[in-house]
Amino acid sequence: MKTDLANGQTLKEMFASGTAWLEKSAPDINAINVFPVPDGDTGTNMVLTMQFALQEAKSDSDSQASSVAKSLAHGALMGARGNSGVILSQFFRGLAKGLEGKADFDGGDFARALAGASQTAYKGIANPVEGTILTVLKDASKAAKEAAKDSHAMVTILEAAVKSAEESVARTPSLLPALRDAGVVDAGGQGLYVLLDGALQFLRGESQKIQYRRPRLVVAETEFVRRVAQMPARLEIPYGYCTNFVLEGRNLDSGKIEKSLKKKGQSLIVTGDDTLVRVHIHSFEPGEILKYATKLGRLHEITINNMDDQYAEFIKMQRERMPQVDIAVVTVATGDGFFELFHSLGNIIIVPGGQTMNPSVRELLQAVESAPSDNIILLPNNKNIVSAASQVGSLTSKKMKVIPTRNIPQGIAAFLAFGYDLNLEQNAKAMEKAVNRVKAIEVTRAVRDTRLDGLEIKKGQFIAILNDEDLIGRAGKVREAILDALGKAGAEKAGIISVYYGAEIKGAEAQEIAKEVRDRYKAEVEVVHSGQPHYHYIISLE
Amino acid sequence: MVKVVTDSCSDITPQLARDLGITVVPLYVQFGNETYRDNVDLSTEEFYHKLKTSKIHPTTATVTPANFAQIFTTLGEETKEIVAITLSEKFSAIYATALQGKAMVEEDCRIEVIDSQAGAGAQMLLVIAAAKMAQSGANLEEIVESVKGAIPRVHIRMTFDTLEYLRRGGRVGKAQAFLGGLLKVNPVLGIKDGAAFPIARCRNRAQAMDFLVDFVKAFGRIEAVALEDATTPEELELLAQRLKDVVPAERAYRSKVSPVVGTHVGPHVLAVSVLEAE
Numbered sequence: 001m002k003t004d005l006a007n008g009q010t011l012k013e014m015f016a017s018g019t020a021w022l023e024k025s026a027p028d029i030n031a032i033n034v035f036p037v038p039d040g041d042t043g044t045n046m047v048l049t050m051q052f053a054l055q056e057a058k059s060d061s062d063s064q065a066s067s068v069a070k071s072l073a074h075g076a077l078m079g080a081r082g083n084s085g086v087i088l089s090q091f092f093r094g095l096a097k098g099l100e101g102k103a104d105f106d107g108g109d110f111a112r113a114l115a116g117a118s119q120t121a122y123k124g125i126a127n128p129v130e131g132t133i134l135t136v137l138k139d140a141s142k143a144a145k146e147a148a149k150d151s152h153a154m155v156t157i158l159e160a161a162v163k164s165a166e167e168s169v170a171r172t173p174s175l176l177p178a179l180r181d182a183g184v185v186d187a188g189g190q191g192l193y194v195l196l197d198g199a200l201q202f203l204r205g206e207s208q209k210i211q212y213r214r215p216r217l218v219v220a221e222t223e224f225v226r227r228v229a230q231m232p233a234r235l236e237i238p239y240g241y242c243t244n245f246v247l248e249g250r251n252l253d254s255g256k257i258e259k260s261l262k263k264k265g266q267s268l269i270v271t272g273d274d275t276l277v278r279v280h281i282h283s284f285e286p287g288e289i290l291k292y293a294t295k296l297g298r299l300h301e302i303t304i305n306n307m308d309d310q311y312a313e314f315i316k317m318q319r320e321r322m323p324q325v326d327i328a329v330v331t332v333a334t335g336d337g338f339f340e341l342f343h344s345l346g347n348i349i350i351v352p353g354g355q356t357m358n359p360s361v362r363e364l365l366q367a368v369e370s371a372p373s374d375n376i377i378l379l380p381n382n383k384n385i386v387s388a389a390s391q392v393g394s395l396t397s398k399k400m401k402v403i404p405t406r407n408i409p410q411g412i413a414a415f416l417a418f419g420y421d422l423n424l425e426q427n428a429k430a431m432e433k434a435v436n437r438v439k440a441i442e443v444t445r446a447v448r449d450t451r452l453d454g455l456e457i458k459k460g461q462f463i464a465i466l467n468d469e470d471l472i473g474r475a476g477k478v479r480e481a482i483l484d485a486l487g488k489a490g491a492e493k494a495g496i497i498s499v500y501y502g503a504e505i506k507g508a509e510a511q512e513i514a515k516e517v518r519d520r521y522k523a524e525v526e527v528v529h530s531g532q533p534h535y536h537y538i539i540s541l542e
Numbered sequence: 543m544v545k546v547v548t549d550s551c552s553d554i555t556p557q558l559a560r561d562l563g564i565t566v567v568p569l570y571v572q573f574g575n576e577t578y579r580d581n582v583d584l585s586t587e588e589f590y591h592k593l594k595t596s597k598i599h600p601t602t603a604t605v606t607p608a609n610f611a612q613i614f615t616t617l618g619e620e621t622k623e624i625v626a627i628t629l630s631e632k633f634s635a636i637y638a639t640a641l642q643g644k645a646m647v648e649e650d651c652r653i654e655v656i657d658s659q660a661g662a663g664a665q666m667l668l669v670i671a672a673a674k675m676a677q678s679g680a681n682l683e684e685i686v687e688s689v690k691g692a693i694p695r696v697h698i699r700m701t702f703d704t705l706e707y708l709r710r711g712g713r714v715g716k717a718q719a720f721l722g723g724l725l726k727v728n729p730v731l732g733i734k735d736g737a738a739f740p741i742a743r744c745r746n747r748a749q750a751m752d753f754l755v756d757f758v759k760a761f762g763r764i765e766a767v768a769l770e771d772a773t774t775p776e777e778l779e780l781l782a783q784r785l786k787d788v789v790p791a792e793r794a795y796r797s798k799v800s801p802v803v804g805t806h807v808g809p810h811v812l813a814v815s816v817l818e819a820e
Contacts, residue, residue: 340724341724341725344722344723344724344725345723345724345725345743346719347719412725413745416725416727416743416745417742417743419741419742420716420719420739420740420741421732421734421739421741495745495746495748495749496745496746498725524726524746526725526726528724528725542745
């Protein structure tokens with residue numbers, strides 16, 4: 001397996017070509033950035049990181065591969081911005097390690113270096129998450145290693161890596177729920193794919209094409225039917241400050257630094273060696289972080305960005321890209337089954353929350369503000385969220401109606417009653433009417449001995465509550481609690497009984513209970529998975 | 543006297559066509575190689591029986607311009623004025639075909655072709671109104687003006703137990719918003735700007751019936767209604783009973799969706815159409 005060798009110059013040109021390609025894709029990458037913080041800057045951050053890396057490599061007159069790789073790594077570390085930038089710097093660090101001592105390299109060396117880069121990248125992250133740039137890097141390096149069994153030609157190896165990276169990007173939504181919910185592929189992963197693809201174009205002698213063409217976004221494997229209006233309001237807020245700096249000192253211990261900073265914020269990344277350490281952290285008190293770091297050495301390249309501002313910018317950008325609708329519906333729900341159910345019924349923005357996890361006024365406001373319409377209908381779906389929902393009306397400049405839905409079945413009934421030919425007021429009326437036709441029974445397990453509505457309840461007993469108010473069933477077995485409750489709730493008058501079973505319940509059990517309900521009552525009985533964490537069953541009577 | 547022509551998608555019964563002197567141009571239903579003229583070679587009952595038993599899913603086809611030209615020419619021997627009211631051009635090429643047919647006619651006969659921007663019972667009510675005007679001696683201009691003026695006043699609501707037929711036939715339009723739901727619903731659609739439009743989702747058939755009844759009751763003054771089913775005459779009877787105090791029987795036209803319409807709406811459709819009074 002004798003092939004042409006590449007030197008440091010080739011390495012430089014490869015990544016210069018990759019960066020040029022990446023620059024063209026940056027706006028698209030920014031637009032799909034939703035994880036870990038949807039601040040819409042992944043593309044820009046990666047480009048800026050690469051520019052630093054290239055600058056450093058350019059000023060390196062040595063054409064040895066090992067030297068250029070080291071310069072790239074050093075430059076990337078100094079210039080790293082954001083999560084993806086830091087991971088990119090880790091990538092180059094691993095690559096440099098793999099090419100250490102080599103004046104030239106072939107595809108086999110490169111494949112090995114890629115594998116090392118992948119490992120280094122994983123190690124640099126406190127909590128690696130799959131479905132991100134890390135997964136794409138891992139998959140690309142695996143494919144390169146596999147290809148290196150048959151050939152050591154650089155083009156062949158990089159081709160395998162690029163192809164695998166693209167496929168991996170397409171799979172990211174199935175690995176990371178935040179991406180799936182937003183209907184996008186991972187931004188960082190997309191960036192890495194484009195970077196490697198640009199490098200490949202150089203090796204193929206096609207880099208002049210970069211001037212005329214533009215990288216396309218990888219299309220997700222799974223189809224997203226409703227990308228619109230699902231985008232925002234899925235992540236915890238507020239976000240605080242994104243803090244970045246390079247720490248220069250002596251005998252720095254990045255492990256120890258990481259340990260000390262871990263409790264001070266999220267998305268922590270600490271990378272580097274004993275003289276130079278890069279830190280990236282999301283924190284509410286960046287001052288604390290800097291105070292700690294200045295004790296250890298001198299700080300460079302300090303950037304502190306307010307992520308709330310960035311988020312607001314991002315939302316604005318998303319809004320501009322989203323087609324506006326006449327009326328947008330915003331709701332609160334919990335459980336993957338309910339998420340899916342709501343989305344299947346039409347365009348809707350879901351704020352995660354419900355019993356024991358009420359969203360704040362601010363979260364609701366943010367969802368309302370981000371919705372692609374100036375007319376909003378808000379369904380709180382919980383009696384404890386109704387008042388927060390009502391406050392949103394005075395905070396937003398949009399026209400908004402709150403339908404005071406007190407539970408999820410009411411929310412579903414309201415959403416089903418949404419009329420595409422009706423205006424805001426007419427819809428509010430139709431929805432309120434639909435809500436009044438629904439009774440909801442919520443079934444859960446008592447967590448301690450207690451008295452409710454004058455009745456003794458033992459810990460572990462199943463209790464059934466009608467319309468969030470009246471205890472109408474209690475029993476040791478869930479089946480009995482349900483049947484008891486149905487009798488008292490007037491199920492004989494219902495036309496439809498929907499059984500939504502929670503996260504802890506198996507479908508077969510729910511089907512069995514449904515069968516019994518069918519035998520007893522004339523109503524149509526429907527069984528749907530809710531994935532609800534709090535209620536074992538939610539049953540609606542219409 | 544002005545002659546009124548329409549296509550079989552208006553669901554006008556043969557009886558009514560005879561009584562009002564309406565010429566109905568049948569479209570075609572095809573099961574594989576077998577071709578049937580809508581409501582002529584194949585009744586609604588026969589069609590749904592075939593739909594159930596045949597392995598082949600039917601398709602529909604429009605007539606040729608020459609067919610239209612021939613019909614216009616034949617009618618031209620009796621009259622010098624013809625008005626043709628067709629199914630919405632968003633659903634079929636029949637409107638364009640009728641226009642082409644008109645251009646082929648050499649006889650000295652004035653022909654006006656109107657796109658009803660509707661179908662089924664809604665189209666039927668427009669055609670009936672035109673035929674009644676013709677019978678009472680109105681001229682072509684008067685009829686055309688009246689029909690065009692009535693188009694915004696006809697409204698249709700159809701309920702389905704599945705939109706699968708409509709989707710398969712490629713005529714689901716904006717009602718695709720109702721596809722893919724994880725709950726069983728009975729969708730109610732209307733026609734807006736000549737195409738299917740999502741109106742409401744009811745949780746069961748009983749609610750859907752209520753919806754149709756409430757829909758009719760909400761109108762102030764009604765000139766006529768059309769009530770249609772496909773394979774559920776007992777439901778149609780129930781619907782008629784519930785509406786008998788709202789619209790007198792002689793202005794409530796009952797019919798079945800034709801096989802061509804049935805191909806796209808399925809066996810469990812129930813439709814009400816209203817022509818509002820001016």
